[in-house]
Amino acid sequence: MARSCTTMAEVREEIDRVDRLIVPLLAERLEYIKQAGRIKQDRNVVRDNWRIEDVVSKCKATASSLDADEKMVEDIYRFIIEWSINHEFDVWDDIHK
């Protein structure tokens, strides 16, 4: 799947290309987090532990199907989800102030 590179310039070109794919997806994901903060009626359900584990297990399954590093994916997703929950709390609090 990844291109075989022979120079660091090529490696960095590919990393920059991949990052230009990842960042818009992170931004789109965050738009849905904002909508969750608008839709949820109760502050107590902003953090849904069942859903956190559901997201992590689905992402690990995707990583596994690609033969990618499941632990890396889990660690990054747990960070993204915690960041998202903090942002969702900010959105919720702003709407209900």
Ligand SMILES: C=C(O[C@@H]1C=C(C(=O)O)C=C[C@H]1O)C(=O)O
């Ligand atoms: C978006 C939600 O809110 C939170 C954010 C999640 C995420 O970043 O995927 C998952 C669970 C929630 O604690 C949700 O409940 O689905």
